[in-house]
Amino acid sequence: MATLLPQRSARLLREPSRHGSLPLFLTPAFSSLRTQCFSTTSPAQSRVGGAAISIPPEVSMSLVDLPKSLFRSRGKDIPKVAVEIQGPRGNMTLSVPSFLNVNHDEAGRKATLSVLDSSVAHQRAMWGTTRALLQNHILGVSEGHICILSLVGVGYRATIETTATTVKPEYEGQKFVSLKVGYSHPIELGIPQGVEASTPQPTRILLESVDKRTVTQFAAKIREWRRPEPYKGKGIFVNGETIKLKAKKIK
Structure with a gap:
């Protein structure tokens, strides 16, 4: 609809209508009309999944490769890596989807998640969900x-x-x-x-x-x-x- 407005204004300025030409007091308004978005801010995706997770000193995290499954179902993602978290209150394990990568910085006590293709809606959704689950597991084994x-x-x-x-x-x-x-x-x-x-x-x-x-x-x-x-x-x-x-x- 927004792309048709400049064409319509140009036609009104160029061609007289059956009721007469465009009034002079409306000419500046139609001549300055241009295609523009409703919002002036640039589109941006959520960065919740890419936010770094702080690991407390008393919590240890390690990545474990999962064994390959003998039965594969069509259209279902099979996790390849699991995250094992150990803390003073217990141990927990989280299976990570195959399209997510977990980067563990042992020196900085940080963990970040990255996705293979951020343009896929399912991967973007699981990106933030997996990060929230990992954050909850770390908080659970440390504080409960x-x-x-x-x-x-x-x-x-x-x-x-x-x-x-x-x-x-x-x-x-x-x-x-x-x-x-x-x-x-x-x-x-x-x-x-x-x-x-x-x-x-x-x-x-x-x-x-x-x-x-x-x-x-x-x-x-x-x-x-x-x-x-x-x-x-x-x-x-x-x-x-x-x-x-x-x-x-x-x-």
Whole structure:
């Protein structure tokens, strides 16, 4: 559409219309009309994936070549390299797509990721995603990830139990989160392996783990039993979650 405007203005200046020629007071406006973009800034791609990642002194990172798979599926990327991260809180491994390169600067304690072809949308998307996963793994093995759940409601409370009556343990020594949030039956949830749970207060649940995805998924599973509702403000809130209260429906 923008390319047609100069041609139209030139035609109006060159050819008289059926109603007459272009008025003189509109001539300067049409003569100065030119093709231009809506934004004056130059287009730029996101550089989140290319940002350097700082590695703490107590964390060690190494690249490991993965064995070649015997079965290859069409259209599916097969990782060739994995990143092993070791820290004071545990170890984690991240598989890197084949079109991504991990550059580890041991002297500068930095790690950067590069992609083979930045013009491919899938590679650009996985570029930033892989960098975020690597950053979360480094933070997990050095400091750990936590989720704090707040139980808001009359009589709402939670405890950590070593045994359960409604569910069976999935591994030896598994503990369970017991919730009392207004149901007539007990609610018992098995704590996933690698997650530490505690109740500093009867209405607070503290979850800790080196894997951010595991601890946040378990927090979301607990929250599903009492989602925050907007009329009385009751429910299970995760990490300082807030909700806007609504007025009561009066018929």
